[in-house]
Amino acid sequence: MSATASPTPSAAPARVGVLGGGRMGAGIAHAFLLAGSVVEVVERDDESAGAAAARVGDGIRRSVERDAAIDATSLRARLRCGRDIGALADCALVIEAVPEDRTVKQGALTRLEAVIDETAVLATNTSSISVDDLAATLRQPGRFLGLHFFNPVPSSALVEIVRGAATDDAVVADARDTVRALGKTPIVVRDAAGFASSRLGVLLGLEAIRMLEDGVASAADIDAAMTLGYRHPVGPLRTTDIVGLDVRLQIAEELARALGPRFEPPGLLRRMVAEGRLGRKSGEGFYTWDEDGRERPTTEETR
Known part of the structure; x- marks a missing residue:
């Protein structure tokens, strides 16, 4: 997934970055692992990164309990958890999943934009904060949008795509393809308080x-x-x-x-x-x- 070219339909991005490995971040990582992506999860320190890896591991274990055909070894081999934000530099899609606080999210997004590739898509998993407010400090707001996942992420059927005033049409189209590649249904809403869901x-x-x-x-x-x-x-x-x-x-x-x-x-x-x-x-x-x-x-x- 990139800001300039769409991926093969129904294919998840090859490399996905997730900033924040809490319950939502771990769930997002898990969903992309199931879709075949290599996933980089970045946390604030080694202890938090270890906890994030454990959360994703627990999710993988529960997935295998529900479906024995899932190859847990393959999923775990494609997961990286650490504290180096530079590891996200070559990801095609990077999703911010830090706590639901405007200032915290703005700071996280500014740090991400400084390290990710110019062609990468940047997304926030906010469930209520204005996407346009979060985009205000970004240099490239056209490649930025909301990807509102639902908990528990791996088994949820919906992803709400939140389009900001500056979000490019191609980025929205790519986001639809990515959501479908996860086996989920996308809905597209404009940036408004609380979105739809x-x-x-x-x-x-x-x-x-x-x-x-x-x-x-x-x-x-x-x-x-x-x-x-x-x-x-x-x-x-x-x-x-x-x-x-x-x-x-x-x-x-x-x-x-x-x-x-x-x-x-x-x-x-x-x-x-x-x-x-x-x-x-x-x-x-x-x-x-x-x-x-x-x-x-x-x-x-x-x-």
């Missing part, structure tokens, strides 16, 4: 939290109302646990600033984040989870 999904999730806070029903029953009544594959509270309550809080605060009080985070969400009840990643949120990220049975009616 976060704006709708967060609003539903916040209202579900308010209902739980008001004692309308248990978490399980609120989720069942949406999975059984509206055929949503996962309920809004379980989804919030999977995404991370801290991440959902950050997104809600960003959307509240841009779109007003209907996105104001409920007090329950703020309290749970302050208590460290972040969902699946911490083992407890609206549900309880084991170390492998599997939900544990619970008999609690409310939280």
Whole structure:
């Protein structure tokens, strides 16, 4: 994938870089490994790079458990995890996956642009921050766009392509091909607060939290109302646990600033984040989870 020429249709880029090896960055790396790419993951230090490698390794193990035809050895051989940002210099596509903070992301993108090839495409995995705001400090905003992946990345079906005001047509077309090469469906949206997915999904999730806070029903029953009544594959509270309550809080605060009080985070969400009840990643949120990220049975009616 490049800013000047499209790859072979349905082929993933040969080399992909990911800055940030947390849950999302590791998931993005995993998805590109499954599609055949060599993936460079860059973290801030050796310890974080090792943790990123372990996260991707755990994901590969779970993929093999679901599909014995996957060659884990091949996937691991195409993964590099380190702290040298210069390792991304020859990647055709580089994706920023650092925390959902405007200043942190702008700094990361500026550092990336200084080292990647002039023909490489640069992307952000933001779920709520304006792509145009992030592009404001870049020298080549035409090759920059949002690639909003969903958690868990390897098994999710959607990638939201966010087109900035300066994003080149060819870059958007290449992004569609890349997403399809991952076995996922692309949608293209213009840069707007919350894009399409976060704006709708967060609003539903916040209202579900308010209902739980008001004692309308248990978490399980609120989720069942949406999975059984509206055929949503996962309920809004379980989804919030999977995404991370801290991440959902950050997104809600960003959307509240841009779109007003209907996105104001409920007090329950703020309290749970302050208590460290972040969902699946911490083992407890609206549900309880084991170390492998599997939900544990619970008999609690409310939280």
